[in-house]
Amino acid sequence: MIEFDQVQKSYEVGGRAIPALKATSMTVAAGEVFGIVGHSGAGKSTLVRLINLLERPTGGRILIDGKNVTDYNAEQLRGFRRKVGMIFQHFNLLSSKTVADNIAFPMKLAGIYSRQQIRDRVDELLARVGLSDHASKYPSQLSGGQKQRVGIARALACRPSILLCDEATSALDPQTTQSVLRLLADINRELGLTIVLITHEMDVVRRVCDRVAVMDAGEVVELGAVSDVFLHPEHPTTRDFVFESENIDRDELQEDLSHAEGRILRLTFRGESTYKPLLGKVARESGVDFSILSGRIDHIKDTPYGQLTLSLVGGDLDIAMAALKAADVHVEVLR
Numbered sequence: 475m476i477e478f479d480q481v482q483k484s485y486e487v488g489g490r491a492i493p494a495l496k497a498t499s500m501t502v503a504a505g506e507v508f509g510i511v512g513h514s515g516a517g518k519s520t521l522v523r524l525i526n527l528l529e530r531p532t533g534g535r536i537l538i539d540g541k542n543v544t545d546y547n548a549e550q551l552r553g554f555r556r557k558v559g560m561i562f563q564h565f566n567l568l569s570s571k572t573v574a575d576n577i578a579f580p581m582k583l584a585g586i587y588s589r590q591q592i593r594d595r596v597d598e599l600l601a602r603v604g605l606s607d608h609a610s611k612y613p614s615q616l617s618g619g620q621k622q623r624v625g626i627a628r629a630l631a632c633r634p635s636i637l638l639c640d641e642a643t644s645a646l647d648p649q650t651t652q653s654v655l656r657l658l659a660d661i662n663r664e665l666g667l668t669i670v671l672i673t674h675e676m677d678v679v680r681r682v683c684d685r686v687a688v689m690d691a692g693e694v695v696e697l698g699a700v701s702d703v704f705l706h707p708e709h710p711t712t713r714d715f716v717f718e719s720e721n722i723d724r725d726e727l728q729e730d731l732s733h734a735e736g737r738i739l740r741l742t743f744r745g746e747s748t749y750k751p752l753l754g755k756v757a758r759e760s761g762v763d764f765s766i767l768s769g770r771i772d773h774i775k776d777t778p779y780g781q782l783t784l785s786l787v788g789g790d791l792d793i794a795m796a797a798l799k800a801a802d803v804h805v806e807v808l809r
């Protein structure tokens with residue numbers, strides 16, 4: 475478990491303290507995939523670099539599994555850092571070393587593993603990330619996705635309990651992003667590793683994270699289960715991220731809504747209710763006519779969800795609303 479207790483960070487620039495993270499308290503549970511989303515400069519990298527103490531907080535405490543790591547001496551810190559792996563946007567591989575040597579590097583540096591242990595672990599990790607045939611290649615001979623797989627294998631070499639991902643898919647195309655995210659989800663499930671993932675894309679959060687913190691100007695402005703934050707965003711910054719990820723143009727949406735008749739509702743279905751033929755039944759029972767203005771069905775991690783914007787005309791609106799709510803559909807009246 476990672477606990478931030480009133481953690482703050484400012485950088486000294488030209489004798490002035492520039493605040494990057496305002497006093498923040500939050501907890502990341504062991505074994506969860508925790509997303510941190512925010513625009514450039516929001517403080518995401520600072521927050522994540524505080525977890526492995528690449529940056530030292532200027533206030534507050536960071537507790538990992540109940541231990542205050544901000545108090546650690548140099549030796550304790552070295553041991554602790556082996557338990558926290560990290561992957562980066564631009565992979566940060568050593569270009570003069572082969573794939574196998576890149577993966578072995580943190581184990582050699584630790585100085586506590588035998589040659590045989592290192593060889594076995596490298597083979598195991600190469601297989602885990604699907605690169606057994608590429609062990610002797612150099613990073614320049616690999617695609618972006620393969621480089622990130624090497625980065626992941628290297629981060630896992632010393633069997634960490636926490637994996638930090640700093641914009642790990644931002645340099646990859648959508649298909650490669652999917653496969654790297656799938657690999658991270660598998661690793662999380664199989665190894666029970668805690669993953670903290672920073673990104674500026676809500677879509678990445680939607681695919682793999684259990685919970686998310688939204689950051690704006692050095693502050694966590696919204697935090698919760700991805701399904702709640704994504705489907706019912708409250709803070710304007712969160713709304714921007716969700717709209718962006720769904721490719722919704724607000725002006726166009728307003729324009730479409732202004733042409734629609736009657737009441738306008740947004741319905742959110744989660745889990746099994748997503749696939750039920752509910753609208754026809756509600757229309758028959760209430761006499762209300764629906765017309766669909768927009769809609770999508772997708773997944774939040776493994777859970778299906780659907781969102782429909784409807785205009786409703788005629789019939790008995792109260793009966794329709796009651797029937798939808800009784801079927802566990804979240805109903806929001808837009809007009």
Ligand SMILES: Nc1ncnc2c1ncn2[C@@H]1O[C@H](COP(=O)(O)OP(=O)(O)OP(=O)(O)O)[C@@H](O)[C@H]1O
Nearest residue numbers: 485487492494512513514515516517518519520521
């Ligand atoms: N080493 C540093 N010295 C001075 N200021 C810094 C330093 N690192 C970050 N900052 C400042 O702290 C604030 C937060 O930066 P941070 O890199 O944490 O944001 P971010 O959300 O990760 O942004 P990005 O997505 O662009 O990486 C910014 O205003 C940045 O300019």
